[in-house]
Amino acid sequence: MMESGRLFFDPTACRGSNMLFLGNGDNIFRGGRAIMSMEESSKRRSFFSSPDDLFDEEYYDEQLPEKKRRLSPEQVHLLEKSFETENKLEPERKTQLAKKLGLQPRQVAVWFQNRRARWKTKQLERDYDVLKSSYDSLYSNYDTLVKEHEKLKSEVVSLNEKLQAKGVAGADISAQKAEPLPGDITNVSALQFSVKVEDRLSCGSAVVDEDGPQILDTGDSYFPSDNYPAEDDGSDDGHSYFRNVFVAAEPQHQEDEEPLEWLEWS
DNA sequence: TTGTGTTTTATTGCCTCC
DNA sequence: GGAGGCAATAAAACACAA
Numbered sequence: 664m665m666e667s668g669r670l671f672f673d674p675t676a677c678r679g680s681n682m683l684f685l686g687n688g689d690n691i692f693r694g695g696r697a698i699m700s701m702e703e704s705s706k707r708r709s710f711f712s713s714p715d716d717l718f719d720e721e722y723y724d725e726q727l728p729e730k731k732r733r734l735s736p737e738q739v740h741l742l743e744k745s746f747e748t749e750n751k752l753e754p755e756r757k758t759q760l761a762k763k764l765g766l767q768p769r770q771v772a773v774w775f776q777n778r779r780a781r782w783k784t785k786q787l788e789r790d791y792d793v794l795k796s797s798y799d800s801l802y803s804n805y806d807t808l809v810k811e812h813e814k815l816k817s818e819v820v821s822l823n824e825k826l827q828a829k830g831v832a833g834a835d836i837s838a839q840k841a842e843p844l845p846g847d848i849t850n851v852s853a854l855q856f857s858v859k860v861e862d863r864l865s866c867g868s869a870v871v872d873e874d875g876p877q878i879l880d881t882g883d884s885y886f887p888s889d890n891y892p893a894e895d896d897g898s899d900d901g902h903s904y905f906r907n908v909f910v911a912a913e914p915q916h917q918e919d920e921e922p923l924e925w926l927e928w929s
Numbered sequence: 930t931t932g933t934g935t936t937t938t939a940t941t942g943c944c945t946c947c
Numbered sequence: 948g949g950a951g952g953c954a955a956t957a958a959a960a961c962a963c964a965a
Contacts, residue, residue: 731937731938731939731958731959731960732938732959732960733936733937733938733959733960733961734937734938751951751952752951754950754951769939770938770939772951773938773939773940774937774938776939776951776952776953777937777938777939779952779953780953780954781936781937783953
Protein backbone atom coordinates (compact mmCIF):
# COMPACT_ATOMS: atom_id res chain seq x y z
CA MET A 664 0.00 0.00 0.00
CA MET A 665 2.64 2.41 1.00
CA GLU A 666 4.74 1.40 -1.88
CA SER A 667 2.20 2.53 -4.38
CA GLY A 668 1.91 5.81 -2.58
CA ARG A 669 5.58 6.25 -2.61
CA LEU A 670 5.84 5.58 -6.27
CA PHE A 671 3.07 7.96 -7.00
CA PHE A 672 5.26 10.98 -6.98
CA ASP A 673 8.61 9.44 -6.99
CA PRO A 674 10.65 10.95 -9.81
CA THR A 675 12.92 7.98 -10.20
CA ALA A 676 10.00 5.63 -10.31
CA CYS A 677 8.24 7.71 -12.89
CA ARG A 678 11.21 8.04 -15.09
CA GLY A 679 11.24 4.50 -16.25
CA SER A 680 7.70 3.52 -17.02
CA ASN A 681 4.14 4.45 -16.39
CA MET A 682 3.28 0.86 -15.66
CA LEU A 683 3.89 1.68 -12.10
CA PHE A 684 0.72 3.69 -12.04
CA LEU A 685 -1.49 1.14 -13.59
CA GLY A 686 -1.81 -1.31 -10.79
CA ASN A 687 -4.95 0.13 -9.26
CA GLY A 688 -6.96 0.34 -12.40
CA ASP A 689 -6.52 4.07 -12.77
CA ASN A 690 -3.45 5.91 -13.68
CA ILE A 691 -2.25 9.25 -12.62
CA PHE A 692 -2.44 10.80 -16.04
CA ARG A 693 -6.09 10.22 -16.34
CA GLY A 694 -6.50 11.78 -12.97
CA GLY A 695 -4.16 14.58 -13.84
CA ARG A 696 -6.09 15.40 -16.94
CA ALA A 697 -9.36 15.39 -15.10
CA ILE A 698 -8.06 17.79 -12.56
CA MET A 699 -6.50 19.93 -15.19
CA SER A 700 -9.72 20.28 -17.06
CA MET A 701 -11.49 21.40 -13.96
CA GLU A 702 -8.83 23.86 -13.09
CA GLU A 703 -8.46 25.45 -16.40
CA SER A 704 -6.45 28.31 -15.17
CA SER A 705 -3.60 26.44 -13.67
CA LYS A 706 -1.05 25.04 -16.03
CA ARG A 707 1.89 24.47 -13.83
CA ARG A 708 4.27 21.67 -14.51
CA SER A 709 5.34 18.76 -12.49
CA PHE A 710 8.68 18.70 -10.87
CA PHE A 711 9.36 15.25 -12.20
CA SER A 712 9.63 13.89 -15.66
CA SER A 713 6.93 11.68 -17.05
CA PRO A 714 6.63 8.49 -19.01
CA ASP A 715 6.43 7.96 -22.70
CA ASP A 716 3.27 9.93 -23.17
CA LEU A 717 5.14 13.04 -22.38
CA PHE A 718 7.10 12.83 -25.55
CA ASP A 719 3.94 13.85 -27.26
CA GLU A 720 4.08 17.61 -27.24
CA GLU A 721 0.34 18.02 -27.58
CA TYR A 722 -0.16 16.06 -24.44
CA TYR A 723 2.47 17.73 -22.48
CA ASP A 724 0.65 20.53 -20.73
CA GLU A 725 -2.50 18.70 -20.00
CA GLN A 726 -1.24 15.28 -19.21
CA LEU A 727 1.67 16.00 -17.00
CA PRO A 728 1.08 14.89 -13.46
CA GLU A 729 1.64 17.62 -10.98
CA LYS A 730 3.45 17.34 -7.74
CA LYS A 731 0.45 18.42 -5.76
CA ARG A 732 -2.78 19.89 -6.85
CA ARG A 733 -5.97 20.78 -5.11
CA LEU A 734 -9.08 18.93 -5.99
CA SER A 735 -11.76 20.86 -7.76
CA PRO A 736 -14.81 22.05 -5.83
CA GLU A 737 -16.88 19.51 -7.69
CA GLN A 738 -14.59 16.70 -6.69
CA VAL A 739 -14.53 17.84 -3.11
CA HIS A 740 -18.28 18.15 -3.06
CA LEU A 741 -18.74 14.61 -4.25
CA LEU A 742 -16.19 13.31 -1.82
CA GLU A 743 -17.89 15.17 1.00
CA LYS A 744 -21.22 13.68 0.09
CA SER A 745 -19.72 10.27 0.00
CA PHE A 746 -18.06 10.86 3.33
CA GLU A 747 -21.37 11.85 4.83
CA THR A 748 -22.97 8.59 3.96
CA GLU A 749 -20.03 6.49 5.01
CA ASN A 750 -16.76 7.75 6.29
CA LYS A 751 -14.83 4.66 5.53
CA LEU A 752 -14.08 3.36 2.16
CA GLU A 753 -14.54 -0.17 0.97
CA PRO A 754 -12.36 -1.06 -1.99
CA GLU A 755 -15.29 -1.19 -4.35
CA ARG A 756 -16.57 2.22 -3.42
CA LYS A 757 -13.08 3.60 -3.60
CA THR A 758 -12.69 2.38 -7.14
CA GLN A 759 -16.08 3.69 -8.16
CA LEU A 760 -15.45 7.07 -6.65
CA ALA A 761 -12.04 7.28 -8.22
CA LYS A 762 -13.46 6.55 -11.64
CA LYS A 763 -16.26 9.00 -11.18
CA LEU A 764 -13.89 11.73 -10.09
CA GLY A 765 -11.10 10.96 -12.45
CA LEU A 766 -8.72 10.39 -9.61
CA GLN A 767 -6.49 7.60 -8.55
CA PRO A 768 -8.04 5.28 -6.00
CA ARG A 769 -5.07 6.10 -3.87
CA GLN A 770 -6.00 9.77 -3.94
CA VAL A 771 -9.52 8.98 -2.87
CA ALA A 772 -8.22 6.88 -0.01
CA VAL A 773 -5.87 9.64 1.06
CA TRP A 774 -8.66 12.17 0.92
CA PHE A 775 -10.83 10.04 3.17
CA GLN A 776 -7.99 9.51 5.54
CA ASN A 777 -7.34 13.21 5.82
CA ARG A 778 -11.01 13.95 6.07
CA ARG A 779 -11.38 11.58 8.99
CA ALA A 780 -8.47 13.28 10.69
CA ARG A 781 -10.09 16.67 10.18
CA TRP A 782 -13.39 15.40 11.46
CA LYS A 783 -11.71 14.08 14.53
CA THR A 784 -9.93 17.33 15.25
CA LYS A 785 -13.17 19.25 14.99
CA GLN A 786 -14.90 16.75 17.15
CA LEU A 787 -12.31 17.15 19.85
CA GLU A 788 -12.83 20.89 19.75
CA ARG A 789 -16.55 20.43 20.13
CA ASP A 790 -16.05 18.04 22.98
CA TYR A 791 -13.82 20.51 24.70
CA ASP A 792 -16.52 23.16 24.42
CA VAL A 793 -19.10 20.80 25.85
CA LEU A 794 -16.88 19.84 28.73
CA LYS A 795 -16.02 23.44 29.45
CA SER A 796 -19.59 24.65 29.51
CA SER A 797 -20.54 21.75 31.72
CA TYR A 798 -17.76 22.64 34.06
CA ASP A 799 -18.78 26.30 34.07
CA SER A 800 -22.34 25.36 34.79
CA LEU A 801 -21.40 23.08 37.64
CA TYR A 802 -19.06 25.62 39.07
CA SER A 803 -21.76 28.25 38.97
CA ASN A 804 -24.20 25.95 40.76
CA TYR A 805 -21.65 25.12 43.34
CA ASP A 806 -21.07 28.78 43.99
CA THR A 807 -24.78 29.36 44.46
CA LEU A 808 -24.98 26.50 46.90
CA VAL A 809 -22.08 27.74 48.94
CA LYS A 810 -23.69 31.14 49.29
CA GLU A 811 -27.02 29.65 50.20
CA HIS A 812 -25.36 27.46 52.73
CA GLU A 813 -23.67 30.41 54.36
CA LYS A 814 -26.95 32.23 54.57
CA LEU A 815 -28.73 29.28 56.12
CA LYS A 816 -25.94 28.78 58.56
CA SER A 817 -26.20 32.28 59.88
CA GLU A 818 -29.97 31.91 60.11
CA VAL A 819 -29.54 28.82 62.25
CA VAL A 820 -27.10 30.57 64.50
CA SER A 821 -29.47 33.44 64.91
CA LEU A 822 -32.43 31.16 65.67
CA ASN A 823 -30.37 29.22 68.15
CA GLU A 824 -29.53 32.37 69.93
CA LYS A 825 -33.17 33.34 70.08
CA LEU A 826 -34.12 29.93 71.37
CA GLN A 827 -31.51 30.04 74.04
CA ALA A 828 -32.59 33.50 75.05
CA LYS A 829 -36.16 32.30 75.24
CA GLY A 830 -35.15 29.31 77.30
CA VAL A 831 -33.44 31.46 79.84
CA ALA A 832 -36.31 33.90 80.05
CA GLY A 833 -39.17 31.36 79.97
CA ALA A 834 -40.40 30.05 83.30
CA ASP A 835 -41.13 26.45 82.32
CA ILE A 836 -38.49 25.77 79.81
CA SER A 837 -35.27 24.84 81.45
CA ALA A 838 -32.13 24.45 79.50
CA GLN A 839 -32.07 20.77 80.40
CA LYS A 840 -35.56 20.04 79.18
CA ALA A 841 -35.26 21.91 76.02
CA GLU A 842 -35.42 19.81 72.91
CA PRO A 843 -31.97 19.42 71.58
CA LEU A 844 -31.44 20.62 68.10
CA PRO A 845 -31.41 17.82 65.64
CA GLY A 846 -27.73 17.40 65.48
CA ASP A 847 -25.40 20.20 65.06
CA ILE A 848 -27.06 21.89 62.22
CA THR A 849 -24.59 24.64 62.33
CA ASN A 850 -22.08 22.12 61.28
CA VAL A 851 -21.43 22.34 57.62
CA SER A 852 -21.14 18.64 57.16
CA ALA A 853 -24.56 18.07 58.66
CA LEU A 854 -26.16 20.37 56.20
CA GLN A 855 -23.98 20.09 53.28
CA PHE A 856 -25.23 17.80 50.59
CA SER A 857 -26.83 15.41 53.05
CA VAL A 858 -30.11 16.32 51.53
CA LYS A 859 -30.91 16.40 47.93
CA VAL A 860 -29.54 19.59 46.70
CA GLU A 861 -31.99 19.74 43.88
CA ASP A 862 -34.72 20.41 46.44
CA ARG A 863 -32.99 23.57 47.37
CA LEU A 864 -32.36 24.84 43.93
CA SER A 865 -34.84 27.15 42.46
CA CYS A 866 -33.25 27.84 39.17
CA GLY A 867 -33.56 24.33 37.86
CA SER A 868 -30.80 24.84 35.42
CA ALA A 869 -29.12 21.77 36.66
CA VAL A 870 -30.21 18.82 38.62
CA VAL A 871 -27.59 17.99 41.13
CA ASP A 872 -28.40 15.30 43.58
CA GLU A 873 -26.34 13.79 46.27
CA ASP A 874 -24.51 11.66 43.80
CA GLY A 875 -23.49 14.81 42.15
CA PRO A 876 -22.48 15.29 38.58
CA GLN A 877 -20.08 12.71 37.55
CA ILE A 878 -18.00 11.52 34.76
CA LEU A 879 -18.75 7.95 34.12
CA ASP A 880 -15.99 5.69 33.18
CA THR A 881 -17.07 4.53 29.81
CA GLY A 882 -14.03 2.45 29.30
CA ASP A 883 -12.80 3.07 25.85
CA SER A 884 -12.98 6.81 25.64
CA TYR A 885 -12.53 7.43 22.00
CA PHE A 886 -14.19 6.30 18.89
CA PRO A 887 -17.52 4.77 19.49
CA SER A 888 -17.53 2.50 16.56
CA ASP A 889 -15.93 1.90 13.28
CA ASN A 890 -18.10 4.52 11.76
CA TYR A 891 -18.21 8.14 12.53
CA PRO A 892 -21.49 9.87 12.19
CA ALA A 893 -22.40 11.58 9.04
CA GLU A 894 -21.36 15.14 9.21
CA ASP A 895 -23.39 17.92 7.82
CA ASP A 896 -21.19 19.19 5.08
CA GLY A 897 -18.32 19.65 7.42
CA SER A 898 -20.26 22.02 9.58
CA ASP A 899 -20.39 21.91 13.33
CA ASP A 900 -23.34 19.83 14.18
CA GLY A 901 -21.92 18.76 17.46
CA HIS A 902 -21.51 15.04 17.69
CA SER A 903 -19.67 14.38 20.84
CA TYR A 904 -17.53 11.52 21.89
CA PHE A 905 -18.48 12.39 25.41
CA ARG A 906 -22.15 12.96 25.10
CA ASN A 907 -22.95 9.94 27.18
CA VAL A 908 -20.43 10.93 29.75
CA PHE A 909 -22.32 13.70 31.44
CA VAL A 910 -25.27 12.91 33.58
CA ALA A 911 -25.73 16.44 34.78
CA ALA A 912 -25.37 19.96 33.64
CA GLU A 913 -25.70 19.17 30.02
CA PRO A 914 -25.53 22.51 28.31
CA GLN A 915 -28.09 23.78 25.88
CA HIS A 916 -27.94 21.34 23.06
CA GLN A 917 -28.23 20.92 19.39
CA GLU A 918 -31.62 20.26 18.01
CA ASP A 919 -30.46 18.15 15.15
CA GLU A 920 -28.67 15.65 17.23
CA GLU A 921 -28.38 12.16 16.01
CA PRO A 922 -29.57 9.23 17.99
CA LEU A 923 -27.15 8.19 20.63
CA GLU A 924 -26.75 4.63 19.49
CA TRP A 925 -23.51 5.20 17.75
CA LEU A 926 -22.09 6.74 20.84
CA GLU A 927 -23.06 4.00 23.15
CA TRP A 928 -20.07 1.89 22.68
CA SER A 929 -18.55 -0.11 25.45
C1' DT B 930 5.03 41.94 -3.53
C1' DT B 931 6.22 39.48 0.28
C1' DG B 932 6.10 37.37 4.62
C1' DT B 933 3.33 34.52 7.42
C1' DG B 934 -0.25 31.59 8.98
C1' DT B 935 -3.63 28.10 7.57
C1' DT B 936 -5.45 24.43 4.79
C1' DT B 937 -5.02 20.65 1.78
C1' DT B 938 -2.72 16.83 -0.35
C1' DA B 939 0.54 13.31 0.10
C1' DT B 940 4.16 10.40 2.47
C1' DT B 941 6.09 7.64 6.08
C1' DG B 942 6.17 4.51 9.74
C1' DC B 943 3.88 1.86 12.87
C1' DC B 944 -0.05 -0.93 14.40
C1' DT B 945 -3.92 -4.13 14.05
C1' DC B 946 -6.62 -7.49 11.87
C1' DC B 947 -7.51 -11.34 8.99
C1' DG C 948 2.54 -11.21 5.30
C1' DG C 949 -0.54 -8.03 3.08
C1' DA C 950 -4.12 -4.54 3.46
C1' DG C 951 -5.86 -0.80 5.56
C1' DG C 952 -6.08 2.43 9.47
C1' DC C 953 -4.03 6.20 12.13
C1' DA C 954 -0.59 9.78 13.86
C1' DA C 955 2.87 12.66 12.63
C1' DT C 956 4.86 15.22 9.31
C1' DA C 957 6.29 17.50 4.80
C1' DA C 958 5.31 20.45 1.37
C1' DA C 959 2.38 22.79 -1.99
C1' DA C 960 -1.47 25.81 -2.37
C1' DC C 961 -3.97 29.34 -0.65
C1' DA C 962 -5.45 33.56 2.12
C1' DC C 963 -4.41 37.79 3.78
C1' DA C 964 -2.33 41.60 6.16
C1' DA C 965 1.36 44.99 5.85
